């Protein structure tokens with residue numbers, strides 16, 4: 001066994017609440033989003049975890065979620081690395097559009113494919129594969145080596161940047177990843193083996209409401 005990797009999607013953002021495609025846009029957390037980050041942080045505090053380092057994206061909703069979690073675990077001064085490589089999937093021309101309006105215009109099935117398929121990019125944006133093509137190398141060079149050294153590493157990022165990691169860690173097929181939704185503010189605790197495969201995964205909260 002080596003170290004521990006904790007992945008957490010940011011709390012609800014203002015654009016999540018308004019049901020808008022967000023991607024690289026930079027909305028704030030809502031009040032509920034702040035609550036969700038606190039709940040995730042408390043779950044980690046109850047778990048008794050202490051982090052060695054944290055990673056987050058270049059976007060405020062993930063950075064603010066991280067800050068709230070660190071307050072809850074009593075580690076506000078923790079070394080934190082922010083990198084665009086962990087940003088949400090770029091939703092391209094869909095960014096800012098209402099998801100229900102998009103369903104009305106292009107159909108439920110097409111919108112689901114854009115949102116959840118592995119390799120179909122939304123117009124002007126990134127597919128999950130494109131997202132993974134920047135997230136995965138960053139994970140391999142910056143994050144994984146620390147976990148393999150036995151460190152406990154927190155990553156506060158986004159629904160799809162984290163789905164691209166979960167797909168590989170959980171060894172999911174392109175078909176299986178279609179059905180995977182990550183809840184906001186719910187930490188996933190992975191213990192890794194020395195060969196970087198997953199020894200165990202615990203979800204500290206309820207993923208069932210995610211959509």
Ligand SMILES: O=C(O)[C@H](O)COP(=O)(O)O
Pocket residue numbers: 020021022023024088091115158159160211
């Ligand atoms: O970018 C967004 O709109 C959200 O953060 C994730 O959206 P999705 O669940 O539609 O992929």
